[in-house]
Amino acid sequence: MSALRRRNAVNAFWTAACGAAVLLALLPLASLLWLVISRGVGGLSLDFFTHLPAPVGEAGGGVGNAIAGTLYMVGLASLVALPAGVGAGVYLAERGDGRFGSAVRFTTEVLAGVPSIVVGIVAYGLLVVPMKRFSALAGAVALAILMVPPLARSTEEFVRLVPGTLREASLALGVPAWKTGLRVVLRTALPGILTAALLAVARAAGETAPLLFTALNNQYWNARPDQPTASLTVQIFNYAVSPYSDWHDKAWSAALVLLLLVGLLNLAARLLARGRGGRTA
Amino acid sequence: MDAPANKISVQGLKAWFGKNEVIHGASLDIPDRSVLAIIGPSGCGKSTFLRCLNRMHELTPGAGSSGKMLLDDRDLYAASVDPVELRRRVGMVFQRPNPFPTMSIARNVSAGLRLNRVPGDHAEVVERCLRQAALWDEVKDRLDAPATGLSGGQQQRLCIARALAVEPEVLLMDEPASALDPIATAKVEDLIHELKQRYTIVIVTHNMQQAARVSDRTAFFYLGELVESGPTEKIFTNPSEQRTEDYVTGKFG
Amino acid sequence: MPLPADILPAAAVSARRGGNRGDRLYHAALQLLGGAVLAVAGLVLLELADVAAPAARRLGLGFLWRNDWDPVSGAFGALPFVYGTLVTSAVAIALALPVSVGLALFLSEMGPRRLRPVVSFAIEVLAAIPSVVYGLWGLFVLVPVLRDWVQPALARALGFLPLFQGPPIGLGYLAAGVILAVMILPTVTSVTIEVLRTVPASLREASLALGATRWEAIRMAVLPFGRAGIVGAALLGLGRALGETMAVTMVIGNSPEIHASLFAPGYSLPAVIANEFAEATGEVHLGALAALGLVLFGITVLLNGAARLLVAAVARGSARSAR
């Protein structure tokens, strides 16, 4: 009887230990979210979203150019990476069963694990060296290389989830394979793929390391792809590691803006994943 | 119109998956506007035979076929034949109902037309085909509802309507009732009786009563071999081959 | 059995597989996109090697083992970065693995069902937070906490170990390790859950039917079965930790030295690339940094490969025992 009591006590102990692990994991999350909100919210104003950064010691100023730069580079990257990633995923799902397909799949896995800072070096060699200057384009290329592999992987997964019987139904109606692929199979997998695409965009918006020596930074507005460009993340980094406490405040506010942006993208992805799972076109 | 007596003629068909030959030379004719039933134990090559008729078989990686297959006396596998065009003339209904889940009932029916860019709003076609498939009365008030909300039997009739909408000449049905309850099965069988006025139908079934009820002619496959084909009545009452007799009397299979 | 494909003339076979023109184009386009992935991977390697070449010629592979880094005077010994990367990643995995396994067990076996979605949502949020925000939090929250509370306490309790000696300054290996632990938690947890899911229900039920408590079933049936997969999860986490840049750069102290104490400031491979690449003093400096990138690339490829193999091995094992 007491053996049983001891065994139950051991069970209770380990159950509690798992609960403790949960608390331990939630603690940094709660602390981080609370601090970003509480220390960041004070600095938010319309100016913060629309103005250029102010010099040290001067009040006011914003991160308008950094927000614009992030959107600009992520947009440029998405333009190439979204179709390429989805296309590579469709290839893997539809034609990727041979040896070449396995090679592509393996390469995708490998690329997905490459640290983002390394991709920054690649974009540097690819664009900054020949152009002899840092540029939004180089930043966008780095982001694009980072976006493709995870997107290709999730696209393959979602396309493979589409039952083969739907493809057959369409082919049997005399619909060509390419139309079947795009308008039946891809269409059916679309909610999942859009979710994955939004997550890829969110991830790209939060990247810092690959921008440090590709897009660098810029104190001013920039819309030219061949010029250095500010980004929210690099701006947060520069503010945070500076010795000035008013810049630290700006780092928190900018971090809040970044979290809002990333959070909104994630939220949209979630809603899409939940709401559109196979309703009427 | 002066249609050839045989809608389809198959001569020496072999089919394989990779190195595995699964049909070892089958020859048979299918008269226009008749129903051919294909029977045989599972794995004997019935589905493969059917899928050779609309060239779906070759879509499986490593799969291929040889031999002659004529539709209206023209070679199905001639270099000039586009398999995509062919599949519009030879429609197919599958074992499990497979409506497009992203489309409404009406859009499922018109899917073949829309995907093939036939202009128009297709409302008329949708109604005609749903009536032909004996589904109109059950769904006319909810044409815009998702097709996935229908029962299994309704979904299968929807798939038949979808196949009819592209105006095929031949309809292939691969065990269309095997996933359905008896009432839905009866509806599909009635439907086949209606449809044979206008279409040539090839139906695979491993239910022999069903074959006897719906078909004019029957073909018996066994282990990849076409053992015997002929008028349904003869196959079931007076077959020429011992193996056919054993099978239709339930001695094996 | 005849081999029809061999008997038929090739022309006949290919004629029977001919397709629609649009389809041939489509398939060619898809093939091209697949090939593009290979091309990008090739490009990544080529560019890295290209930027690294000047340094590789001048320094040779030996620079990885030399312990001096002073670009201005032309000294490029990368050992402090290799050391810092390994130490911080080891700390991270040591902290994250038990917590992750606990979390995974909570989410898949032990936790109250109503709490599970909340916790798993929180883990997803943790995974979505950008690295630079972790760095910010680490710099202004974690570092002071370590400096004022954790390090003095550790020094009092375990100060006889060289690991926990020296002045508590907050910035350093420990801070980087802790923040990495938080950052890899979601990866390790989700892969562990994936692994636990592959444990056949029959194993668990068999022990429960013998009268085992829930924990005993986990210890006797679930954990042993999933062990290789959990090691795989840890390796995947390690792969992420090795390459993580911003948060580490912001809290590791950025000092190219080697110290036994976790309290001391150090440096890591990604951090030195992040800090010095944009303002590198010359071709060799740039090349040395790129060579570090190449090393990082190689390590992560190996780790990810090994991890995937382990996780797949567990999945195969469960398929076998389900039969």
Ligand SMILES: Nc1ncnc2c1ncn2[C@@H]1O[C@H](COP(=O)(O)OP(=O)(O)O)[C@@H](O)[C@H]1O
């Ligand atoms: N996709 C496939 N790949 C390889 N072999 C297959 C495939 N489909 C069917 N087969 C094989 O071909 C043979 C005939 O199958 P099938 O035509 O589906 O038989 P039935 O429809 O009469 O049950 C079987 O032996 C089966 O194992």
Ligand SMILES: [Mg+2]
């Ligand atoms: Mg079959």
